[in-house]
Amino acid sequence: MPNSKLRAFAGMPMLLRFRLRQDRFKLLCWIGGLALFSIGVAYALDGLFPSAEERQALAQTLRSPAMVAIIGPSDALNAYTTGAMFAHRMMLFTALAVAIMNILIMNGHTRGDEEDGKVEMLRAASIGRLAVPGAALLEMLLVNGLLALVHGIGLGAIGIATMPFSSSLLYGAALGAVGLMFAAAAALFAQLSTSGRGTLTLSLALLGAYYVLRAMIDTRSPELSWFIPLSWSYLTDAYVLDRWLPVLLALGLSVLLVLAALWLNSIRDVGAGFLPQRGGRLHARRSLLSPFGLTLRLQRTMLISWGIAMLVIGLVYGSVFGSLDEFMAGNASLERLLPPGSAGDLNAQFLSLLTVVLAVMGSIPALTSLFRLKSEENRGMLDNLWSRSVSRRHLFLLHCGFAAAVGVLALLLASAGLYGTQASSMDHPFTVGIIFCAVLSYIPALLFVIGVGALLIGWLPHLTGLLWLYLAYCFITDYMGDLLNLPDGLKKLTIFSHVPKFPVDAWQWQPLLWITLIAVVLVAAGYAGYRRRDMR
Amino acid sequence: MGAILTVRDLSKQFGHFSALKKVNLEVEPGEVVGFIGPNGAGKSTTIRILLGMLQATSGDARIFGRDVWSDAVEIHKRLAYVPGDVNLWPNLTGGEIIDLFMRLQGSGDRAQRDRLIARFELDPGKKSRTYSKGNRQKIALVSAFATDAELFILDEPTSGLDPLMERVFQECVEEVKAQGKSVLLSSHILSEVERLCDRVAIIREGEIIESGTLNELRHLTRILLRSETVSPPEQLETFPGVHDLERSGSRAVFQVDSDQLGAVMNYLAGLGILKLESTPPTLEDLFMRRYEQSGAKRSETER
Ligand SMILES: Nc1ncnc2c1ncn2[C@@H]1O[C@H](COP(=O)(O)OP(=O)(O)O)[C@@H](O)[C@H]1O
Ligand SMILES: [Mg+2]
Numbered sequence: 039m040p041n042s043k044l045r046a047f048a049g050m051p052m053l054l055r056f057r058l059r060q061d062r063f064k065l066l067c068w069i070g071g072l073a074l075f076s077i078g079v080a081y082a083l084d085g086l087f088p089s090a091e092e093r094q095a096l097a098q099t100l101r102s103p104a105m106v107a108i109i110g111p112s113d114a115l116n117a118y119t120t121g122a123m124f125a126h127r128m129m130l131f132t133a134l135a136v137a138i139m140n141i142l143i144m145n146g147h148t149r150g151d152e153e154d155g156k157v158e159m160l161r162a163a164s165i166g167r168l169a170v171p172g173a174a175l176l177e178m179l180l181v182n183g184l185l186a187l188v189h190g191i192g193l194g195a196i197g198i199a200t201m202p203f204s205s206s207l208l209y210g211a212a213l214g215a216v217g218l219m220f221a222a223a224a225a226l227f228a229q230l231s232t233s234g235r236g237t238l239t240l241s242l243a244l245l246g247a248y249y250v251l252r253a254m255i256d257t258r259s260p261e262l263s264w265f266i267p268l269s270w271s272y273l274t275d276a277y278v279l280d281r282w283l284p285v286l287l288a289l290g291l292s293v294l295l296v297l298a299a300l301w302l303n304s305i306r307d308v309g310a311g312f313l314p315q316r317g318g319r320l321h322a323r324r325s326l327l328s329p330f331g332l333t334l335r336l337q338r339t340m341l342i343s344w345g346i347a348m349l350v351i352g353l354v355y356g357s358v359f360g361s362l363d364e365f366m367a368g369n370a371s372l373e374r375l376l377p378p379g380s381a382g383d384l385n386a387q388f389l390s391l392l393t394v395v396l397a398v399m400g401s402i403p404a405l406t407s408l409f410r411l412k413s414e415e416n417r418g419m420l421d422n423l424w425s426r427s428v429s430r431r432h433l434f435l436l437h438c439g440f441a442a443a444v445g446v447l448a449l450l451l452a453s454a455g456l457y458g459t460q461a462s463s464m465d466h467p468f469t470v471g472i473i474f475c476a477v478l479s480y481i482p483a484l485l486f487v488i489g490v491g492a493l494l495i496g497w498l499p500h501l502t503g504l505l506w507l508y509l510a511y512c513f514i515t516d517y518m519g520d521l522l523n524l525p526d527g528l529k530k531l532t533i534f535s536h537v538p539k540f541p542v543d544a545w546q547w548q549p550l551l552w553i554t555l556i557a558v559v560l561v562a563a564g565y566a567g568y569r570r571r572d573m574r
Numbered sequence: 575m576g577a578i579l580t581v582r583d584l585s586k587q588f589g590h591f592s593a594l595k596k597v598n599l600e601v602e603p604g605e606v607v608g609f610i611g612p613n614g615a616g617k618s619t620t621i622r623i624l625l626g627m628l629q630a631t632s633g634d635a636r637i638f639g640r641d642v643w644s645d646a647v648e649i650h651k652r653l654a655y656v657p658g659d660v661n662l663w664p665n666l667t668g669g670e671i672i673d674l675f676m677r678l679q680g681s682g683d684r685a686q687r688d689r690l691i692a693r694f695e696l697d698p699g700k701k702s703r704t705y706s707k708g709n710r711q712k713i714a715l716v717s718a719f720a721t722d723a724e725l726f727i728l729d730e731p732t733s734g735l736d737p738l739m740e741r742v743f744q745e746c747v748e749e750v751k752a753q754g755k756s757v758l759l760s761s762h763i764l765s766e767v768e769r770l771c772d773r774v775a776i777i778r779e780g781e782i783i784e785s786g787t788l789n790e791l792r793h794l795t796r797i798l799l800r801s802e803t804v805s806p807p808e809q810l811e812t813f814p815g816v817h818d819l820e821r822s823g824s825r826a827v828f829q830v831d832s833d834q835l836g837a838v839m840n841y842l843a844g845l846g847i848l849k850l851e852s853t854p855p856t857l858e859d860l861f862m863r864r865y866e867q868s869g870a871k872r873s874e875t876e877r
Contacts, residue, residue: 153703153704154703155704233701235665318667318669318670318699318700318701319667319669319670319699320667320669320698320699321669321670321673322666322669322670322671322673322674322677326666326670326673326674327673327674327677327678328677328678329678332663332674335666336663336665417661418659418661419661419662419663421627421657421661422661422662422675422678423678424625424626424627425625425627425650425653425655425657426650426655426675426678426679426680427647427648427650427651427678427679427680428647428678429646429647570629571629572627572628572629573622573627573628
């Protein structure tokens with residue numbers, strides 16, 4: 039009865055239009071951001087490594103098993119063209135980002151909406167059984183198609199000789215196809231699990247497992263890589279061999295997953311799932327029973343995600359030291375030009391640049407954590423604590439202290455990652471002490487940022503968004519200030535520029551103590567406002 | 575021992591808007607006080623000042639003899655609050671939240687907690703994101719009544735409960751009252767307050783317009799009567815306190831002031847009652863009456 043099958047999809051076009059309108063900003067950010075980033079990197083790589091020798095020197099450093107495990111293998115290490123270099127460095131990481139985008143959106147539109155009771159409302163409004171997953175899948179088909187096209191056209195349009203349109207389209211198609219595959223996988227998991235959180239965990243665990251599995255396989259027996267769907271991204275070998283087979287494989291697997299998801303969806307009840315459901319706790323654990331325990335619990339997921347992110351960022355940056363080292367060593371002419379021992383200086387300069395970036399990055403989870411104090415107030419959650427015997431001072435200082443701890447932990451993880459890969463990839467690596475001192479010297483600046491946040495929460499809670507702008511300003515000025523030729527006055531506005539550049543400059547306690555002191559004063563001033571203002 | 579809660583000339587400005595104008599309120603030990611008024615009257619604002627969440631623009635508010643702003647934490651150890659809009663962390667289960675609330679309040683009885691969960695027919699194993707408004711309210715009610723607070727401040731606590739659960743709620747209030755505890759119960763439904771409260775204070779547009787026992791306020795209320803009698807009630811319009819009379823033959827629909835009800839009933843009984851329906855006064859009636867009075871007073875003074 040084709041008619042009844044069609045009825046299962048009733049209302050899907052309307053739902054799709056609604057979803058697209060609802061998501062347009064988010065989608066624009068994801069697709070635009072990813073594409074601009076890719077195009078920017080391709081452009082930059084072309085400029086940074088214009089000659090074949092330079093590229094070859096870089097390729098040399100990417101043969102090590104550690105690098106293969108992290109960024110993936112390449113068939114073109116002996117003829118490392120700009121296109122080959124771009125695809126090798128970017129494909130796997132971009133595919134990961136695209137997969138995460140697909141998982142997040144898909145989960146939100148399937149199990150997430152179901153959990154919030156929206157699906158029940160839609161079904162009551164005579165919308166077909168399969169319209170909800172159907173609309174979500176169609177949306178992801180459009181999104182991944184658009185992503186593929188934007189990447190293909192954008193990368194092709196740069197006009198780099200080794201990056202023609204045909205290969206760029208393959209590069210984009212590989213990203214889109216892998217993305218669609220993970221959207222379909224998330225749709226399937228949404229049928230199995232009964233919660234959005236469970237769906238997310240399963241989907242991300244699958245992605246993580248693929249990444250780790252392929253890292254092990256690629257370093258030992260690369261031919262087995264064909265069995266790992268995530269590897270289909272770089273197995274296309276865009277700009278080198280231009281294989282379309284992996285794209286077809288990914289699309290084929292997506293179709294299978296979609297059919298399975300739709301079938302499971304059609305035979306289950308709204309709200310139900312196929313995995314056994316763990317009953318929630320009837321009683322709280324002791325560890326939850328305090329404002330601190332509650333804060334930890336509410337921010338746990340965010341903290342773990344950021345912890346992993348900081349560690350990975352550290353690892354990736356650390357691996358670049360090896361490239362730099364080899365680049366210098368392989369480049370006899372360059373070595374002769376520079377005064378003896380200046381290779382070390384270059385490394386130190388690079389390290390001090392990285393530490394600023396890490397410090398700005400580490401401020402993000404710290405501020406996110408601090409601003410929970412405000413967002414919880416806006417959502418009316420603080421009344422629950424307030425109307426009981428929790429004082430304003432307790433809540434305020436708890437959040438400031440918690441944010442500081444989050445920031446310090448983020449910096450520690452980044453330092454550990456940085457130390458790990460640079461130690462294994464450099465001939466004369468930095469010592470643990472130097473790496474940790476260089477990164478951790480930014481703790482006072484981090485505290486300053488938290489202090490400004492605390493001041494805003496206390497006095498101008500509706501303006502906390504400004505601090506994000508300031509952080510973005512710091513990032514741009516400190517990372518690229520020299521390139522942009524900014525006047526000194528503007529550069530001095532960022533707190534990070536007042537931290538002595540260890541190890542390029544000598545270690546100094548004084549500025550660090552001053553910044554810390556100012557941070558403490560800011561927190562105290564913030565509390566003075568928080569203590570006397572009305573709660574929403 | 576003096577009053578548990580005293581509010582003197584409390585005012586609150588939000589910018590140029592006066593949300594409260596010289597509000598006075600008192601709760602004695604062992605007393606249940608109804609705090610009623612239409613939406614936007616200032617009930618929640620008053621209560622949030624009492625909880626130290628908002629700072630009063632002027633006036634004095636004390637609970638247990640302490641200042642509500644500066645001694646908030648000490649006061650809250652002996653007080654339980656249930657808001658009208660209960661916001662809960664979506665990823666915690668009801669059971670976890672109740673335990674957390676009881677611990678943060680500082681007192682509480684596990685056995686009482688479990689009994690209340692059963693009475694309110696709550697499933698504490700579910701994530702709070704799945705709870706309806708009524709269920710979220712039950713979480714707050716269970717957490718409040720499981721503590722041994724001396725004062726309960728309840729801000730429209732039953733707005734999401736079904737009638738059966740409202741009944742359970744009323745029993746809970748009666749129980750804490752029997753233990754000599756005090757309750758401030760805000761509501762915009764007169765009948766709910768009527769059953770439970772010893773006294774009521776009526777607030778409108780930030781001003782307390784009446785306060786006293788319900789009996790003292792009876793003179794303000796009218797009851798709507800529909801009657802059918804054997805002989806037509808021809809003299810009905812001559813009775814003082816009868817208003818808006820519509821009569822057709824032996825049937826009549828009219829309003830009567832509560833304090834004149836006895837006389838009117840005697841008269842109708844003499845005519846032989848066939849049918850009699852009465853509708854209790856609503857808050858709206860109360861306000862209507864109040865409008866008329868203040869309108870009349872104003873026109874008198876103008877004259
Ligand atoms: N934070 C605020 N800023 C401005 N006006 C407010 C604020 N909070 C409440 N109000 C106003 O104060 C009045 C009283 O509100 P509220 O106390 O919530 O009334 P009730 O609880 O009796 O329904 C309303 O007109 C409301 O709009
Ligand atoms: Mg209210």
